[in-house]
Amino acid sequence: MKKYRYLIGLFAFLFVISIQAQGNYHKGVLHLKKGKSQEVYIEIDFEFPQRFQQGITYMEPKDFEKYKSTGKMKGKMKQKMEPKHFEGFSLDDGREFRTVWYSDLTGKAIKMIPKRMTLEQVADGSIKMYKLYSRTTGKINQELADQIFENRENLVDYIQNNFQLLILKDKKNPTNVMHINLLNYIGDNARVKDNYTNNHYGLRDQFTERQKMGRYVNKEYEASFLKMINDYNEEAAMNSASDSR
Known part of the structure; x- marks a missing residue:
């Protein structure tokens, strides 16, 4: 009985973690070079701001929908891109991000x-x-x-x-x-x-x-x-x- 309770608790915990992780992905448009663009879901996690400031992690809509329905991240569903390959991105909530050169x-x-x-x-x-x-x-x-x-x-x-x-x-x-x-x-x-x-x-x-x-x-x-x-x-x-x- 204790074993089943443990498993139920573990699955519930993993489910909550999955939901929280999904919430870090925001729908938007990735502005690529030469005026091209792509609709994506971009990870914005303020516990690790460097992950979207020094390079982005994103999913294409079809992959995000699979992730959202199954809670599982498989294969190459999650992709990464360095700032040198894009101009910036716009989120559906109105926030704008641009790639700039900065010397701190x-x-x-x-x-x-x-x-x-x-x-x-x-x-x-x-x-x-x-x-x-x-x-x-x-x-x-x-x-x-x-x-x-x-x-x-x-x-x-x-x-x-x-x-x-x-x-x-x-x-x-x-x-x-x-x-x-x-x-x-x-x-x-x-x-x-x-x-x-x-x-x-x-x-x-x-x-x-x-x-x-x-x-x-x-x-x-x-x-x-x-x-x-x-x-x-x-x-x-x-x-x-x-x-x-």
């Missing part, structure tokens, strides 16, 4: 070669912005290590609220917003500049000592920064449209 100079290394990474794009236009989530393997900071080993149930919340926010304008590669001269990006728009100075966007409220000394921002900082950047981009788009008439 915020660590101890004096110089690092830019690497292709597929990052979530949160602003598009004259100024583009991306989010870089911390990897959870290899060299990680002590605070993240504490989350992984001592407070893992809150790991995803921590990762989604402690990330690098990158900005790109008139350059090849984006830069961490904590290490820029902001006026080099919004200074050519007098209205947005004045709004920033008068704290219209609430961004100045986010300049805490921890933010000034670090490289990570939180969702509140992102929201204020994006409010300013979206305002800048909207006016830039209107001016561009007016000039083209």
Whole structure:
């Protein structure tokens, strides 16, 4: 009797694990080279952000449906692709990810070669912005290590609220917003500049000592920064449209 209870419990556990794993696959469109695209289900697991930032794991719709109905992963149902082979991907929930070259100079290394990474794009236009989530393997900071080993149930919340926010304008590669001269990006728009100075966007409220000394921002900082950047981009788009008439 105990044996049957054990087996039932094991099957129930494996079923729950399978359902959770299926939930990490999101329907979307993979943007390939030369304008080609492909409908796929892409794995987005914030316990391991490096898995979708440094290369993606995906399934074609027919394989995902089989996986969903059987709970079993067979053969080559799950495929992998490096960022050098695609431009980015769009998820049905509205999130956009783009492949960019980024050199993370915020660590101890004096110089690092830019690497292709597929990052979530949160602003598009004259100024583009991306989010870089911390990897959870290899060299990680002590605070993240504490989350992984001592407070893992809150790991995803921590990762989604402690990330690098990158900005790109008139350059090849984006830069961490904590290490820029902001006026080099919004200074050519007098209205947005004045709004920033008068704290219209609430961004100045986010300049805490921890933010000034670090490289990570939180969702509140992102929201204020994006409010300013979206305002800048909207006016830039209107001016561009007016000039083209």
